[in-house]
Amino acid sequence: MAVTPNKLKRTSMVLVGAAVAASTLASVALPASAADEGEAHASAAGFTVKTFSPVGTESAPDDITRMGDSVYVSFQNGVGPLGEASANGATASTVQQFSLDGKPGKSWQVTGKVDGLTADPEHHRLLLTANEDGNSSFSTLSPDHAKPLTTYTYSGLTHGGGTDAVSVVNGKILVSASAPVDSSGPAAYSVALEGTTAKLTPLFGDSATATAANGPQAGKSTTLGLTDPDSNTQVPAAAPRFKKSFMLDAQADKQLIFASNPGSGEQALQVLSVSQPLDDTVFAAHSNQTLLVTDPKDNKVFSITGPFRAGEAVSTVVPDAGPAYLANLDLGTGALAPIKELASIQPKGLMFTGGAEDNSQDGQRSE
Numbered sequence: 001m002a003v004t005p006n007k008l009k010r011t012s013m014v015l016v017g018a019a020v021a022a023s024t025l026a027s028v029a030l031p032a033s034a035a036d037e038g039e040a041h042a043s044a045a046g047f048t049v050k051t052f053s054p055v056g057t058e059s060a061p062d063d064i065t066r067m068g069d070s071v072y073v074s075f076q077n078g079v080g081p082l083g084e085a086s087a088n089g090a091t092a093s094t095v096q097q098f099s100l101d102g103k104p105g106k107s108w109q110v111t112g113k114v115d116g117l118t119a120d121p122e123h124h125r126l127l128l129t130a131n132e133d134g135n136s137s138f139s140t141l142s143p144d145h146a147k148p149l150t151t152y153t154y155s156g157l158t159h160g161g162g163t164d165a166v167s168v169v170n171g172k173i174l175v176s177a178s179a180p181v182d183s184s185g186p187a188a189y190s191v192a193l194e195g196t197t198a199k200l201t202p203l204f205g206d207s208a209t210a211t212a213a214n215g216p217q218a219g220k221s222t223t224l225g226l227t228d229p230d231s232n233t234q235v236p237a238a239a240p241r242f243k244k245s246f247m248l249d250a251q252a253d254k255q256l257i258f259a260s261n262p263g264s265g266e267q268a269l270q271v272l273s274v275s276q277p278l279d280d281t282v283f284a285a286h287s288n289q290t291l292l293v294t295d296p297k298d299n300k301v302f303s304i305t306g307p308f309r310a311g312e313a314v315s316t317v318v319p320d321a322g323p324a325y326l327a328n329l330d331l332g333t334g335a336l337a338p339i340k341e342l343a344s345i346q347p348k349g350l351m352f353t354g355g356a357e358d359n360s361q362d363g364q365r366s367e
Helices: none
Strands: 020-027 048-054 061-067 070-075 092-099 104-111 114-120 125-130 137-141 149-155 162-169 172-178 186-194 197-205 209-212 221-223 229-234 246-250 255-260 268-273 278-283 290-295 300-305 313-317 325-329 336-338 350-353
Touching: 061 290, 061 300, 061 350, 070 114, 092 114, 092 125, 104 125, 104 137, 104 149, 114 172, 125 162, 137 186, 172 229, 186 229, 186 246, 197 255, 229 278, 246 278, 278 350, 313 336, 313 350
Parallel strands: 061 114, 114 162, 149 197, 162 229, 209 268
Antiparallel strands: 020 048, 048 300, 061 070, 070 092, 092 104, 114 125, 125 137, 137 149, 162 172, 172 186, 186 197, 209 221, 229 246, 246 255, 255 268, 278 313, 290 300, 290 350, 313 325, 325 336
């Protein structure tokens, strides 16, 4: 998600074109490896792929979340990671509401590049961060309020960059400390909203001690040296490993950090190494959930149903060379297996959804 002058950071795809704001869901053709021409709705592996038909002017969809019976997508509109105006002069992102069947609802303009978006269903609001490299801010958006948007100024931001993804874990708001100036500061913060201030407290540091979860040093203590905290989420109870942990993706470092009991005196860290840089990783809370995927290259949102298993991990892989792709992540070994049937999609933001969502965030149940 992050873009930064730091050479270790990765560049987000930015498009200017038609927005994703569908009145209906239409089937999208899969590549020949996934389905024969003319059979646009199903692959041999049983996946069904639909898309929100593009209309409007928003561009570059990124984060996606669900609250109640609505899906919300952030469109970054070409705005820069410090809030710089796009090539066509845009200085605000668009948060677009959709019904579960793809019909567009309300939309809101939020100053800056909205890179973090998640639901806080307990308070019936969305949580947003803007400008992941610096000049960063935190906002809440309550869709049903007459004045829905409230923006907060950070205090305690000490790592020198901005903030990226946001999650709600056990009632705590947690954000990634993106684009650090070095590896001596916090990798993630907890957030307390007080008046007009978003007060930050370090959760753990870029140079914290963790237990290696895979590789030749598995089970041994190691000192992290994170340079690129990026996406984050909560691991559901259905996952085969790291259950209920807070997961932070250190993208350019090719590491996933799992914090059990985050923010408590019993917090413990494990680090899983992967072979490719990752953006979003999401986990199916139960079988046969729907995977929602934003694709900034095609400027679309895809809805994918198929043989997803409870606890299955799906990642957006962003290799140093070549397009982004979807892959299954093995939580034991860190291995990544491309989902070949979905190779036509170049993913960014991910969310599993389906079933009861009252305690969900980014489509994942928190129990």
